[in-house]
Amino acid sequence: AVKPGSTILASKISKEYVDEITKKVHDMKDIRPDGPLLVGFLANDDPAAEMYATWTKKTSESMGFRYELRRVEEKDFLEEAIIEANRDDSVDGIMVYYPVFGNAQDQYLQQVVSREKDVEGLNHVYYQNMYHNVRYLDENKQQKSILPCTPLAIVKILESLQIYNRLLPEGNRLYGKKCVVVNRSEIVGRPLAALLANDGAIVYSIDVNNIQKFTRGEGLKFIKHHVEDLGDYTEELMKECCSDADVIVTGVPSAKYKFPTEYIKEGAACINFSSEKNFDDSVKTKASLYVPMTGKVTISMLLRNMLRLIDNSEKLKKG
Ligand code: NAD
Numbered sequence: 001a002v003k004p005g006s007t008i009l010a011s012k013i014s015k016e017y018v019d020e021i022t023k024k025v026h027d028m029k030d031i032r033p034d035g036p037l038l039v040g041f042l043a044n045d046d047p048a049a050e051m052y053a054t055w056t057k058k059t060s061e062s063m064g065f066r067y068e069l070r071r072v073e074e075k076d077f078l079e080e081a082i083i084e085a086n087r088d089d090s091v092d093g094i095m096v097y098y099p100v101f102g103n104a105q106d107q108y109l110q111q112v113v114s115r116e117k118d119v120e121g122l123n124h125v126y127y128q129n130m131y132h133n134v135r136y137l138d139e140n141k142q143q144k145s146i147l148p149c150t151p152l153a154i155v156k157i158l159e160s161l162q163i164y165n166r167l168l169p170e171g172n173r174l175y176g177k178k179c180v181v182v183n184r185s186e187i188v189g190r191p192l193a194a195l196l197a198n199d200g201a202i203v204y205s206i207d208v209n210n211i212q213k214f215t216r217g218e219g220l221k222f223i224k225h226h227v228e229d230l231g232d233y234t235e236e237l238m239k240e241c242c243s244d245a246d247v248i249v250t251g252v253p254s255a256k257y258k259f260p261t262e263y264i265k266e267g268a269a270c271i272n273f274s275s276e277k278n279f280d281d282s283v284k285t286k287a288s289l290y291v292p293m294t295g296k297v298t299i300s301m302l303l304r305n306m307l308r309l310i311d312n313s314e315k316l317k318k319g
Contacts, residue, residue, distance in 0.1 A: 010297045036093065059303070086113070093309060096113065110122040126146045127191070178244055180238075182259065189207065196247075210232050259279050261285070
């Protein structure tokens with residue numbers, strides 16, 4: 001029998017954004033004749049970070065950006081190097097390949113990157129706006145706030161898979177959809193759960209310790225999401241949350257972890273953003289749409305954020 005679902009690759013989803021971004025870069029030749037400059041800081045010897053850097057370079061240059069990888073041998077010099085790039089008018093965007101120290105010092109470094117050049121969208125102001133469902137930086141709604149690029153990539157993937165219903169008003173397009181997110185890191189899982197809930201979904205956020213529910217309440221009565229603790233992590237509770245989930249997103253950083261295929265509702269959309277394969281091949285017997293990796297969409301969102309930062313700064317200059 002023909003398999004009922006389809007596997008959708010991130011390259012296909014990112015195509016639309018690649019075209020849009022390439023055109024915008026071309027159209028800003030008057031203000032950035034050589035293309036906007038993105039600087040990436042690599043201060044670890046993680047092969048995954050190295051590969052991500054290679055991909056960022058290749059992708060950004062193919063769309064007309066300039067990309068410069070700055071290797072910092074001594075981790076303790078990274079902060080100074082970031083500050084120098086903050087001050088340098090020729091640099092439009094800055095990103096850092098984490099983990100650097102692998103502890104709270106990394107969160108400090110995220111705040112060292114100037115808000116105006118933070119392509120990853122990790123600045124506290126952007127996070128607070130996202131958690132509070134505030135979409136602009138200014139009262140006149142001229143400058144759009146920046147979203148963290150991996151959660152944003154997953155939102156864009158869900159739009160592309162038509163899980164977002166365009167017949168509904170913007171901001172409510174996930175009304176009634178049930179989503180499971182297996183990861184609650186501050187970089188991806190928690191902001192993602194908040195974004196989906198802010199758009200109207202009921203989100204079960206699962207991590208190794210417990211399970212939480214993010215929603216805007218009955219009839220979407222709240223303007224931003226609220227969080228409810230459902231209890232400690234147990235297989236039973238997770239199975240129950242998945243039983244009627246329309247969307248399952250995984251981000252478990254372990255090669256051994258496999259999401260149990262039997263928990264997936266027939267016809268659910270399954271998306272994995274972990275660098276490890278969190279679903280085994282049997283996912284294809286249950287999922288309607290399966291997206292095995294998301295990195296390419298993330299890089300597109302990073303570059304899209306960079307154009308938005310340039311746009312915001314141009315608007316500020318004009319006043
Ligand atoms: P992290 O270690 O900070 O967080 C992992 C999360 O998964 C935690 O919330 C943890 O509780 C949860 N978890 C771990 N094991 C679990 C289990 N058995 N059941 C339920 N929950 C479990 O990692 P991170 O920074 O969020 O990154 C996660 C993965 O995503 C990594 O593989 C990373 O490389 C990848 N990543 C991908 C992109 C992309 O664009 N595709 C971007 C960032 C990170």
